[in-house]
Amino acid sequence: MTDPADAARRSPWRTATVVAIRDETPTAKTFRLALPEPSSHRAGQHYVLRLTAPDGYTASRSYSVASAPDGTAEIELTVERLADGEVSTFLHDVVVAGDELEVRGPIGGWFVWDADRPALLVGGGSGVVPLMAMLRLARRLGRSDLVRLVVSARSPDVLYYRDELPGPESRIAFTRVAAPGSARPPGRLTPGDFARVARPDATAYVCGSTGFADAASDLLLAIGFPPDRIRVERFGPTG
Amino acid sequence: MASFTRGFTGRGRAARDPRLPPGQYDTGREWPVLTAEVTPKLSTADWTFTIEGEVDRPTTWTWDEMQALPQSVYEGDIHCVTTWSKLGVAFSGVSLDTLLGVARPRPSASHVLAYSHTGYTTNLPLADVTGGRAWIAFEFDGAPLPVAHGGPARLLVPHLYFWKSAKWVAGLRVLDHDEPGFWERNGYHDRGDPWLEQRYQGD
Numbered sequence: 001m002t003d004p005a006d007a008a009r010r011s012p013w014r015t016a017t018v019v020a021i022r023d024e025t026p027t028a029k030t031f032r033l034a035l036p037e038p039s040s041h042r043a044g045q046h047y048v049l050r051l052t053a054p055d056g057y058t059a060s061r062s063y064s065v066a067s068a069p070d071g072t073a074e075i076e077l078t079v080e081r082l083a084d085g086e087v088s089t090f091l092h093d094v095v096v097a098g099d100e101l102e103v104r105g106p107i108g109g110w111f112v113w114d115a116d117r118p119a120l121l122v123g124g125g126s127g128v129v130p131l132m133a134m135l136r137l138a139r140r141l142g143r144s145d146l147v148r149l150v151v152s153a154r155s156p157d158v159l160y161y162r163d164e165l166p167g168p169e170s171r172i173a174f175t176r177v178a179a180p181g182s183a184r185p186p187g188r189l190t191p192g193d194f195a196r197v198a199r200p201d202a203t204a205y206v207c208g209s210t211g212f213a214d215a216a217s218d219l220l221l222a223i224g225f226p227p228d229r230i231r232v233e234r235f236g237p238t239g
Numbered sequence: 240m241a242s243f244t245r246g247f248t249g250r251g252r253a254a255r256d257p258r259l260p261p262g263q264y265d266t267g268r269e270w271p272v273l274t275a276e277v278t279p280k281l282s283t284a285d286w287t288f289t290i291e292g293e294v295d296r297p298t299t300w301t302w303d304e305m306q307a308l309p310q311s312v313y314e315g316d317i318h319c320v321t322t323w324s325k326l327g328v329a330f331s332g333v334s335l336d337t338l339l340g341v342a343r344p345r346p347s348a349s350h351v352l353a354y355s356h357t358g359y360t361t362n363l364p365l366a367d368v369t370g371g372r373a374w375i376a377f378e379f380d381g382a383p384l385p386v387a388h389g390g391p392a393r394l395l396v397p398h399l400y401f402w403k404s405a406k407w408v409a410g411l412r413v414l415d416h417d418e419p420g421f422w423e424r425n426g427y428h429d430r431g432d433p434w435l436e437q438r439y440q441g442d
Contacts, residue, residue, distance in 0.1 A: 057248075214278055231276075
C-alpha cells in the first residue's frame with residue numbers, strides 16, 4: 001500500500017481543475033486552473049502541463065503564468081494554438097471547464113520580477129504572457145510607476161489581453177496593421193517606441209520568438225542598455 | 240498514479256522513435272534557440288578557452304591553438320529540457336579528454352563548472368565530461384556553429400540535457416565539490432540525465 005499523502009510529497013505533479021476558458025484571440029485561449037493549494041508563483045514563472053493517455057503515454061509543455069501572484073489557488077495560462085502542436089491543439093480542441101489537468105511548478109528563478117525595482121518589459125506576440133503577470137502584479141500593488149511595457153503584435157485582432165493592456169504603463173506597436181486612429185504607422189519596433197519609457201536604472205525583460213528577442217535586445221543595446229541588465233526568454237517553435 | 244487526461248490518446252506514437260527519451264518529442268529539422276541572455280558577438284581572434292582550478296597545469300588555448308588539436312565528431316541526438324529532441328545531428332570539435340589531458344585534473348577533482356563569455360555557468364560531474372562524452376564543438380553538420388547556437392564554440396555534452404552544453408563557452412573551472420550553475424540555482428537539476436528525466440531539482 002502506498003500512502004497517498006506520501007506519494008503526493010514525492011511526486012511534484014498536482015492535479016488542477018479547469019475552472020474557465022476564455023478566448024484571447026482567434027488562436028489563443030486562457031485556461032484558468034484551480035490548484036489543490038495556493039500557488040506560490042512569482043511573476044514571470046511557468047508551469048509544466050502534462051497530458052497522460054490511458055496507456056501511460058505522456059506529453060508535456062511549459063506555459064507561462066499570465067496571472068499575478070495573488071495568494072489564491074487559481075492561476076491562468078494562456079496557450080497559443082500551434083497547428084501541429086500536440087499539447088496546444090488538445091488544450092484548444094478537447095479541454096472543457098471541469099476537466100482535470102496535471103501541472104508541475106512554479107518553475108524558473110531568473111525571468112521573474114517581484115515589483116521591487118524598475119522594469120522595462122518588452123514582449124512580442126505570445127511573449128507578452130509572462131510580462132502580463134508582471135504588469136498585473138504592478139497594478140495590483142499600486143506600483144505601476146515601476147513598470148513600463150512595450151508590446152509588439154502583428155495586428156489588433158491578434159493582440160493578447162487587448163482590453164486590459166492599455167494604460168499609462170504600456171505602449172503597443174503593431175507591425176502589419178495599425179490600430180484604428182493610431183498615429184503610429186505599422187512596423188517593427190524602433191528606438192522611438194522606447195522614448196520616454198526606458199528608465200536607465202531599469203532591468204529589461206524581453207520575451208518572444210528568437211527573431212523578436214534578438215531584434216529587441218539589439219534595440220535595447222543600441223539605446224544604451226548594458227547587456228547584463230537584459231533578461232531574455234525565447235520561444236522556440238514548440239507545440 | 241492512475242491519473243490520465245480525459246480524451247487524450249496521444250498521436251503519432253506508432254512512429255515514436257526509440258532514440259527519444261521519456262517526455263521528449265522530435266523537433267525534426269527545427270532547432271529552437273533557448274538562451275537567457277543577449278546573444279554575444281564573439282570574434283575568433285579574441286576567443287579563448289581555459290581550464291583552471293583543481294588541475295596541475297591551468298591552460299588557456301587560443302582559437303588557432305584549439306583548431307590545431309586533433310578533432311573528433313559526435314553523431315547522435317541532443318535533448319532539451321523544454322521537451323524537444325533533435326535526432327541524428329553531427330558536431331565536430333575537440334574532445335575534452337584531449338584538453339583535460341593537458342591540464343591534468345588533480346585526484347581531488349570531482350566536478351567542473353563550465354562558464355561562458357556571457358557569464359552563463361553550468362555544473363557537471365567530472366565523470367560526465369570525460370571518457371569521450373564531451374567536446375568543445377565548433378562545427379555543426381559540417382559548417383561553422385551559428386552564433387545563435389553558441390558559435391564560435393560551445394560545450395557539447397549530448398548525453399545530458401542541453402542546458403549543460405554551455406553556449407559561447409569560455410572555460411571550465413575544475414572543482415573538488417559541486418557548485419550549482421545558472422539554471423541549477425534556478426531550480427533545474429544538478430546532473431540532468433534525459434533518460435532519467437532529471438529536469439528539476441528533486442527529480
